[in-house]
Amino acid sequence: MTLNFTEFRKRASRNINIDLSSYKTKRVKRRINSLMDKNDIKDYNECLDLLKTDKDFKKEFLDHFTINTSEFFRNPKNFNYLKEEVFPELFEHNNKVKxxxxxxxxxxxxxxxAIILNELGINPRRFEIxxxxxxxxxxxxxKKGIYNENSVKKTETAILNKYFTEQNDRYVLDPKIKxxxxxxxxxxxxxSYRSKWxxxxxxxxxxxxxxxxxKKIxxxxxxxxxxxxxxxxGNTEYLLKPDSYGLTKEYTSFYRR
Ligand SMILES: C[S@@+](CC[C@H](N)C(=O)[O-])C[C@H]1O[C@@H](n2cnc3c(N)ncnc32)[C@H](O)[C@@H]1O
Known part of the structure; x- marks a missing residue:
């Protein structure tokens, strides 16, 4: 039987233990097809066989699927709000902030x-991250805590100098922060989710x-x-009706329970 995309997605989900139908179909399809092109895989049957038999391919499939783009101080305005408004409130009302x-x-x-909390002079015993x-x-x-220039491009120079050591164009994070x-x-x-955060x-x-x-998440x-x-x-992730989740909007990207 030749597998169509929907059937492939169902079986691949079982194999990699991630429910691919929870992710946007267009994007999943695009990424899987580009991986198949790259590896000269002719159809979904062959792709599924490889997932089952070839550990390296399975790893490549997972890497291709998860997009890990991130950076320090991504959306600096929001981290500033966190530093100026949210953390002071949380530490005023709680002995330990989770x-x-x-x-x-x-x-x-x-x-x-962790850098912001250190800058605020908060005792590490008072928080858990x-x-x-x-x-x-x-x-x-x-866990290694070693980054390239791109990861720290939004980091202020003073912070960069204080918390990172430069080694061969890499930025090594201070172990005290790590x-x-x-x-x-x-x-x-x-x-399952731990509660009381x-x-x-x-x-x-x-x-x-x-x-x-x-919605579910x-x-x-x-x-x-x-x-x-x-x-x-994230900056582009609005909640249209925050009250339907028991939340109220406080500031761009911040919602209060
Ligand atoms: C674009 S990064 C975002 C990183 C960081 N939060 C930021 O905004 O800079 C998305 C991350 O979501 C992770 N991810 C995707 N599906 C997930 C899931 N079902 N559960 C937990 N993490 C997931 C990916 O592995 C990836 O590292």
Missing amino acids: IWSAACSDGSEPYTL LATDIDHQILKTA NKVNFKQHNLLTD NLILCRNVFIYFTKETK TQKLSNALIKDGFLFL
Whole structure:
């Protein structure tokens, strides 16, 4: 039987343990087709066989599918709001502030938080940063804490000089900052969520999900927040009706539970 795209997607999802139907169809199709072209794979049957039998191909398939683009201080205005408004409020009202960076990619995002908290002079015993991603490989990169110039292009020079050491065109993050973030693998679609977070960042991953998935995940994230906790989304990821998730909009990309 020749597999059509829908059937292939179903079977490939089982194989890679990621429900591909939760992601936007057009994008998934485009990325799979480009990978097939690149590897001279003639049809979905052959692609599925390779997924089942060739570990290297399976890895390439997963790498091709997850887009890990990130950078330190991505959308600086938002991180400024976090520093000036959100963190002061959270630390005024809570002895310990629990922060979850979901879909954290290479760690630039959670490490940005650790840098800001250090700049604010907050005692590390007063916060916890958990950073998660579905992608094993990118978590390994994150734990290394070594970046290229592109990752730090939005970082102010003073911060760059204070927290990074330059080695052969690479930027090595200060171990004191690295130690403040815990990394763990987590799939937003299938794994359970810890609750009572004061702040959750879930940025630039909704763009890949279908509308239904986005709604489901937003509700789960909202439920995982403590009252008066904040959800921080990507700049292009608006919630049209935040109140339907028990949230109110505070500022561009910030929603309060
Ligand atoms: C574009 S990056 C965003 C990184 C960072 N949050 C930022 O805004 O700079 C998207 C990340 O989402 C991750 N991702 C995709 N699907 C996921 C899922 N179901 N659960 C958790 N992470 C997922 C990818 O592995 C990738 O690292």
